[in-house]
Structure formats: structure tokens, C-alpha cells
Amino acid sequence: GENVEQHPSTLSVQEGDSAVIKCTYSDSASNYFPWYKQELGKRPQLIIDIRSNVGEKKDQRIAVTLNKTAKHFSLHITETQPEDSAVYFCAASNAGNMLTFGGGTRLMVKP
């Protein structure tokens, strides 16, 4: 089955700096890679996703990149703000199968 590893487990940045979270996956057939944000005490919510036919996707201050050859994908947050502080989860799936989640990254943005 699929195995997704996520690094780092905690990340502290200064407001305005960039943050990068990285994930690797094991199943070369995986073709869908979403990212979820979970604020304290709330549910995980989808913030961006990418499919394997695309190398990069952007949505305002967040972007995701995918390297299929190396089987890794990353979340990039630019100009971080205190409200970006949360736990972020990456995930991967092979179409039709269920998502496998990474272990999560706690991002802290210091004002």
C-alpha cells in the first residue's frame, strides 16, 4: 500500500517569511496529491491539490510542486501571516483508492 512521509513535523517561521513542507510517497501509481489545513480544534480542510499531469499549481500565496520521478511533492507558503499557523497534512492516492495521509506539520508563524 501507499506510504506518505511528511517533513518537518514542526516548523517555525517569522511573519513574512516563506514556509516549505515536503512529502514523499511510495506508490508510483499515485496521481492525486491534496493538502489540508487544520486549525486548532477544527476539522482538516482542503486548501490546494495537484494531479500528476501537472508539475506546479498556485493559488495566491500557496503553491504545490510535484516531482513524479523522485516521488515527492511540496507545499510552499509565501509571505506567511499569523493566520497561517495550523497543522498541515499532505496526502496521496491512486485514482479510485482512498487517500493516505502524511503525519502532519505544525506551522507556527511568529509575529
Added chain:
Amino acid sequence: DADVTQTPRNRITKTGKRIMLECSQTKGHDRMYWYRQDPGLGLRLIYYSFDVKDINKGEISDGYSVSRQAQAKFSLSLESAIPNQTALYFCATSDFGGGPSGTDTQYFGPGTRLTVL
């Protein structure tokens, strides 16, 4: 996401009691999931169901059981609750990602905070 609801939102119970957590969805998805989240940790899959007649164990199913009463309803039971089952429980739903317009994106309910004394 108001399309996925969980009841109760908070529950305090005692060791040995039977507890049922309920999940309902109006998204029309066939697939439903139950996860457990401990403080500071990730999501661990308890059970999942790909349709009404399909039930599968996840990585931590011991001590839990489920019932899929209808496409829209998926319940999680703790037959005899113990303190180390104290956690935040999430239900989630997804479409079938293998179709031409489908996606494996999971949509989570608001969570149930369960405390076992």
C-alpha cells in the same frame, strides 16, 4: 463543511460504557471514513466503507465497530470505552476518484471530542 455532520460534538463518558458516534452527509458520496486524532498527532484510520455493503478495517480498528445504515449515515461504536480512547474523532466522505470527473478528496465533519474517564 455543513454537508458532513457529526453528533454528538462533545461527549464525556465512563470506562466500560458503550458509546455511539454518528455521522451524516448530504454530499451524495458513497465513501465514508472514521479517523481518530490524538493531541499533537496525525489522523489514524479506524474504519472505512466504500458503499453500504462494504466495511473495512483501518489501522486501529481494535475496540471499535461500525455500522453503515444508509449511503448517508455511518456510525462508530465503542463497545466498552477505555480511557486511552479519549481523542478527537472525525468522520469524512469522498467521491469515487476513478471516474472521469471524480476526485479522492475527503471532506471532514466537525469532529467529536470524546473523553473517557
